[in-house]
Structure formats: structure tokens, C-alpha cells
Amino acid sequence: MPVVQQCSDAAERVLTSAQFISEHSSDVSVPEDGVRQAAREIMARMKSTGYSTAEWKKHTLTPSVADDAAIEWIFVVDALNFSFWPTRADRAEQYTVSLDGAAYRGYWSLCAAINRAQREGVAITDAHHYAAMTAEQLAHVFRTDDPDTQEPIPMLDERVRVLREAGQVLVEKYGGRFANMVAQCDGSAQRLVELVVRDFPSFRDEHEFAGRSVCLYKRAQILVADVWACFEGRGKGRFADIDCITMFADYRVPQALCHFGALEYSPRLRAHLEQSEAAVRRGDAPVLLPSGHPWEVEIRGNSIWAVERIRQHILAAGTSVNAILIDFYMWDYAKEHADHMRAIPIHHTRSVYY
Template sequence: MPVTSLIHTNQPSSGGFKTRVLASAKYINENSKDVTVPLENIDSAARKIYARIQQLQYSKKSWKCHPLNPKVADKSAIDWIFVVDTLNFSFWSDQIQSDKKYAVTLDGVKYKGYWSLCACINRALREGIPITDPKYYSGISRNEFDYVFRQDEDEGVEPIPMADDRYNVLREAGKVIMSKFGGSFSNCLVQSQNSAIKLLELIVSNFESYQDEHTFNMQKVYIYKRAQILVADLWACFEGEGVCSFDDIDCITMFADYRVPQALVHFGLLKYSQSLYDTLRDGEDAVEEGRAGDCLLPSGSQLEVEIRGNSIWAVDLVRRKIIDIMRQEQKEGDAKSNGSQPHINAIILDFYIWDYAKEHEQQLKDIPIHHTRSVYY
């Protein structure tokens, strides 16, 4: 007999959206075969992460510290964030040689991965190309697209991965904004009425490339990586104020990609079976040998969903533990809290862990990442 659906699969109400990602993660965790969350490590990892967040004074304000992110929270920033997060997927490279990987140099700094995308957008805007205007990118030609996202001119450098998909996704998103939202994503924010969950529902209901939904163990599960990070980036850019003063922001979970799980393994918050570890290790070897096509975990496959779902669940357990620690500090009048504790939610934890993974790539290089080609992350 089929497993009863975890969440009704018809068009849900906002109440359904409020819990569906975390409920999916819990279900995935309880039914995984090759990925586990070692509960015995939650306390120690939570304390280390919390201490580091306090030490770095890490908060939603940290978002603007990245040199390529907008510094002024306005309509232009909203349009910038929407375009970036619409194209925020699959940056890992097929190239064996590091100097041949897709890269974009701006202001003398060579950017790779996600930051190369941001560099392209900023470069285009400086050149007078209205790449964040839906009226423009809804009808952008392929030649214009290729120019905006051109790689450095060094010989042999690969073009941006999944260029065809990015081109189609960008045009589709622009057409939806023009036809349904009056020519600006800011109108989605107005319609959300200061609710992160309503905004999440608007995004996944209207933009096909954000519909990060899969079948796991005969059950529909929801991950919504890019939709949630879009909500989170807006919240961080506006520092939780104005149109982004979401009263339910803490319902957003972490953003399940391929980099954060690597860090979670490092922190002891994820554990892979030997067979999965060997599969991922073989995948890393295939990429290094130029055989990337031999190493892919298909989007929506059992192993891929286990990694992503357990990542969400692990981060939420850490979040809960840190909240417990903070409550205990308040109860005891801990001097360390000094009357002012950081706002801890899954967004802040994801931002910190992702930054940690990028800053410690060499330290984490022996932990294999999974390779999936997908518009979802």
C-alpha cells in the first residue's frame, strides 16, 4: 500500500507552506538509508557554531559585508537579488585544471562559483546593460545573454555552466514578472504582506524553476532551496525592516545545496554510509579526471534527496539546541550574553556554514561533495 502523503499535494494554503519543508526533512531523515544525523554530536557542534557566531558578531547585517552584494536596500536591490537567485544554481566545474574553470574578473579580483555570477551582474550594470530589469531580460537575446555572462578571456576558460538552462530560466522569470507582477519583483513583496511564508508560496507557485519538489519513498517532499534563499537574501539586505520585516522569518529552513552538506560532515552533523562515501569519492575522482558525466547523482534521486533532506534536519536540530543554550544563558544571567544575544535562525546558521565552507575549502577538500546538474541549486 502506498505511503500516505506527508502533506496534501494539491495547491496548499500558506499554513501548508509554513511547515512543509521541515516536515519533509523530518520524513527524509526518518526514512534514509545512507545518510544519518548523529544526535550525539548536536550539542558540541551547536556550542562551537554559536560561540563562533558570537565571536564574529555574525548576523543578518553580515550579508552586506560581501563586496559584491548591494549596499543600499531599495527597489534596485530587490531586482538585483531576484535575478541573482533566479540564476543561483550549479556552479561546480567540469574542468580538471583550476585555471580553466569559469571565472570573472572585476576590479582586479577573480571570482569563481556563485560570486562569478554576482560579478557578471555588477559588470553589466556598470556597462549600462539593464540586466536586472524584467522588461529587458524577459526578451534578452542569446547573444546579449552570452555577453553579459562572458568568462575571462584567458585561453581555454570554460563558459558559465548550464548556459542554456540559465538563459531559459531568466527569460521565463522575466515574462512572469511582466505578466503577473507589474514589471517588478517588488510587487511580490507587497503582495506577501510582510510574511516570509506567503512570499515563499508566491515564488514557488508562479516561477517554475523554483519548484524544488521531489518524490522520496513514494512521498512528495519539498526542499525549495532557491526560493528560500531568495526570501532570506531579501530579509538580510533589508535587515528585516520595511517590506522585508517578515514576522515569520524563522520558519525558513537552511538552503540545501552541495557545499553546506560538506561542512556539516566536517562538523559531525551528517554521516554518510561507506557505500555513499565511496560513490561521492568516485565522483570527485571522475571530475578531476574530466569524466564529470560519470559521477552525477540525478536530481531527485534517493541519495541526493537523502543528503539534502538530512542537511535541513541537522541544521534545524542545531538551531533548536542553540535556542536552548540562549534560554539557559538568560535564565542564569550569563555575563557572556551581556543582555544582547544574536538572532539565531536557520538562515543565519546557513549563511555562517556556507561562508565557513568557502573559506576552508582546502581544509574540507578530503570530504567529497555530491555532483548534481540541476536548476534547483
Template sequence: MAPSLSSTRAPPRARAPAPALATASPSSSSRKTPALPLPSQRVLDSCCAVVEHAGHVRVGDAAAIERAAHTILDGLVAGRYSTASWRAHPLHPQVADRHAAEFIFLLDLMNFSFWSDSDTLYTVTYRGVAYTGYWSLVAAINRARDEGIVLTSAYRMATMSRETLRHVFRSDSETPISLPEERLEAIRHAGQVLLRRFGGSFVNLIKEARGSCQALIELVLQHFPTFDDRSTYMGKTVYLYKRVQILVADLWACFEGRGLGAFHDIDLVTMFADYRVPQGLVHLGLLEYSPALLAELCAGDMIPPGSATEVEIRAASIWAVELVARRIKELLREQTDLREVPMVNAILIDFYVWDYAKAHPDELAKIPIHRTRTIFY
């Protein structure tokens, strides 16, 4: 079932100039290897191509885009949703400094796979509050800090033992954290790279990007393969880059676009295709699943990572949010009474939909998440 995009597909976003990634060949100083598109543009281009051929998922039509744009914009305005919302949560760093940046890097190294095969979720109780999902990870890092275990130390990361990992991420329910070996490998490798290449601090990597989130994404992809989230669809590479893009988005939000979070090209970042936001997008009418896919999801069937179905869900989510972001920006230009609204981009829309889905479980109960066990989300 191929989606009809005649009324919803806007021309791809204009590409910002990309730095040349190769020098001229010795035999011809005028012959240069074409530069690759910037990372977030690779995501948009490849996801748009998936949407055009998708058989399991379709993006909502123009009317659905319009309704969702107004709904989300109203929510953003009413909640005064902005970068300041990120630090409003008590588990997130409350001071925007180098320690916060290193906390965010560690957090997004392990920001994946929080759903459970059973009805009991991995749970961390911190200061009397039980946390599940993403917040269980944040709570575990904070709990370790209170116990004197500084996980953001590059040396600690590079030399972490299985025993330390088990202790730090111990569960307060009968369900342990998923993919512990993959988490340990990611932490150790990251610590080794930070020590060998970046003077033991993620802050030095941020500084090397010189205020470009796209340059930072490229650096992270180059040195930390655990972030290189891509698939193949109909023989073509599809770039999804969930965790590396949310890494720069978290920095931007935590620092409110200043200091270590100041990126002149932050608007290029796309949404972060996981398993929770697509659920919210279906609720908003921005995604529609085929009857066969919906039956699979309702049955709790596993969707293999890299399968056509999984790629279509994620790619369509990215493209749907892109269309909504464009429409909201048009509304902000058209309606003078909304001109005081802070900047709106795909990042804030993603944050809003994710928060909405988590805050309204009863409304979304009939829309199943897709169950894919992977390190990428």
C-alpha cells in the same frame, strides 16, 4: 542504514496558522478543503520523514548536535554574525532599496550549478579580482551593470537574447557557465510574468505578500516554476525549496529585517540544501555518509537529481540544521551571558556553514561535494 533519532529528533515545529487555500464547496458551506501547511513547514515535515527512512545518510546523534551547536554559536558570537554580514561583501548591493530587491530576485533566479566537470571553474574577473562559484554570478551581474546593461529591467529580462546572455555571462576561464539555456528560459519567463502580473517589478510581488515570507514563497512558487524545488522519495513528495527560501532570506538579510525585508515569520525558513553546506555539515559531524555513498562521491560519480541518494543528502542537511538551530536557541535561553547575542535561526546557521566551507577548503578537502547537475541548486 536508518538513522537513530531517538535522542536527536525533537517534535516538529508548531505550525503557524496557514491561510485557507480553497473556499467552501457550493454544496456545503461548512465543508472546507484543509489548508496546506506553510511552505517551510512542508519542507521540515517531508525532510523529517526522509531522515527516518534514509539508507545512505544519517544525522549526527545528540552529542554531535551538542558539539556543533556550541561550535557554531561560538563562531556566530566571535564573528558577530548577523543580517549585517550580507551587505558586508562588496559585490552585494550596498544600499537597501528597490534596486537591491530586484537585484536579489535576478540573482536567485540563476543561483544554481556552479561546480565544474573539470578542474577549471567558471570564472568572472571583476575590477581586477577573479571570482568563482556563487560569487562569479554576482560579479557577472555587476560587470554587466558597469557596461550599461541593466539586467533587472523586466523588459530586458523578457526579451533577452542568447547573444546577450552569452556576453553577460562570458567566462574569463576556459569553462563556460553551466546550463545556459535553462538560465535564459528562467530569465525570459520571469520577465514576462513581472510585466504581465506585477507591473514590471518584483517589488510589487513583495508588497503583495504583506510582510509574510511564507506568503511571498507561495507567490513565487505559484508564478515562477523554476523555484519549485521538490522530489519524490518512497512515493511521497519531498519539498526542498532551496532557491525560493534563499530568495526571502537574502531580502531579509540585505534589508536587515526592515522595509522590503521585514518578515514577521522569517524564523520558519529552513536551511538551503545545496552541495556546499552538506560538506560543511559532514565536517562538523552533523551528517554521516554510508561507506558506499562516500566511495561514490570520492570517485566523482554523478548523483542524479531526484535520486534517493540526492534527496537523502539534502533532506538530512535540512533536518540537521533544524536540530542545531533548536539547540542554539535553548542555549541562548539558558546562558544569561549570551542573551545579548542577536537572533539566531536556520538562515544564519546556513550562511555561517557555507562561509566556513568556502573559507576552509584545505580542512574540507577530504569531504567531497555531491555532483548533481540541476537548476535547483
């Protein structure tokens, strides 16, 4: 099996964790033939669409200007970027935030809620403000369009705790600005991940697997990646070691990896996931995988390793790419082709880590 790229610190821990998980998995595998085919298809698709960091700012909800205000917006969004899968099958009953005539669900509902709050005069990206916000104030920020018919945002209590805790850390250690934290890293993505994981407990995505501590650091890494993408790798978003960042192990990208043939589940795991999906379609509660469950860790760890193997194949073919762009592309692909991938089940875990 190929060895991981030569990075250090956080990125090395994530990649070595992913490789260890892949080597010790019982129910998730990374088929080499599937990886090779996925690499060819993804490379061709990314080339044909000219996929790049510029895609990040094309969405109407993301900041259009790369400045300190954008950095603070990114931090708040990524501090709260976890657990958006719905418990109701009917889209009309799912958590929804509408803005400028468009209805948003999933991750985009969070972005819409933050932007709506800013328009309403809430200083939601000011750490001094959100560190002291009450649960009632934050519940209003994250309100759904129709509370009588739609489910509320998942894990509201955890979001209140995470945001207030993050604000307090920024105020106490970084003058109330995540931009100051970015500046301390001297252009090192890995240093920034290290600081985020050290100072913010909710970003500390670490678990026990096969007798060893493993780390996946989904939100810490995507936080750095979003700053990099917003600035298109320039200025305050220039990180010399950005290619050491891995993919961001959630529940949508594994679905896309299965679609491309780069991830494979055992019959018993597949049966569990299909049972959970069937429950949601019936309107029943899904069959949850607890955070840190061996199956959950296998899915996430093998996803990181599958993207790393895809990246290595694309690099060997002479095309420069990092795991961030592959992840961004696959997440966009999964959202765009959700109906075509409906037969591929996702795992259901309520967690602050993704």
C-alpha cells in the same frame, strides 16, 4: 525525534519533508552527538565573530543600499543561483568573471557577471528587458574571462530559459517588478515563498521520495532570506515569520555539516562521492547524481533536518538564532575553509534547483 517548529504553509512542508526524509533514509544520517557538538561550536564561533545579517552587505559584490533596485538585483541573482561546481580541477580553467581586479568563481562569478553587465549599460535587472533578451545577449552577459582556456558558465541554456521565463511572469503579473511581489506578501516570508513557488516553475523544488512527494525549496527560500538580510530585517525586508524559513539545501553546506559531525554518509554513498571527486581531480567527468535521485534527496533533506536540530540546540542554550543565519555562516565557513575540507566529498548534480 523532536517535532518541527509550528509554522504553516511552505515552511511547514519543507520541515516535515526534511523530517520524513531523515526518518526514511538509508545512506545519510543526522547523528545526535554530532548535532550537539556542532551546535556548541557554531554558537561559539558565531558569538565570537558577531555574525549577523550585516555580513550580507559586507561583500563588495552585493548591493550596499537596501532599496527597490537591490530587491530586483536579488531576484535576478537568485533566479540564476544554481549549479556552479566546476568540471575542471585547475582553477585557471574554471568559469571565472573578473571585476575591479578580482577574479570570482562559483556563486560569486554570477554576482560579478550581473554587476559587470550593469556597468556596461545592460538593463539586466529590468524584467521588461531580460524577458526579451536573446540567448546571444545573455551568453555575452555570462561570458568567462578567457573563453579559449576557461570552461563556460554551467547550464547556460537553462539560465537563459529561467531568466526569460521569470521576466515574463513578472511583466504579466507584477508590473515587471519583484518588489511588487514582495509588497503583496504583507510581511510574511512564507507567503512570499508560496507565491514564488506557485508562479515560477524553476523554483518548484519538489521530488518523490519513499513513496511521498517532498519539497525542499532551496532557491525560493534563499530569495526571501536575501531580501531579509539586505534590509537587515527592517522595512521591506521585515518578515514576521522569517524564523520559519529553513536552511538552503545545496552541495556546500552538507560538506560543512559533515565537517562539523552533524551529517554522516554510509560507506557506499561515501565511496560514490569520493569516486566522483577523484574523477574531477583527474580531469574526467564527475559521476553525476541525477536530480531527484534517492541519495541526492537524502543528502539535501537530512541537511535541512540537521540544521533544524542545530538551531533547536542553540535556542535551548538561550541564544536566539534562525536557520538562515546558521546556513549563511556555514556556507561562508565552507568557502573560507575549502582547503581544509577537501577530504569531504560533495555530490555532483546539475539542477536548476541549487
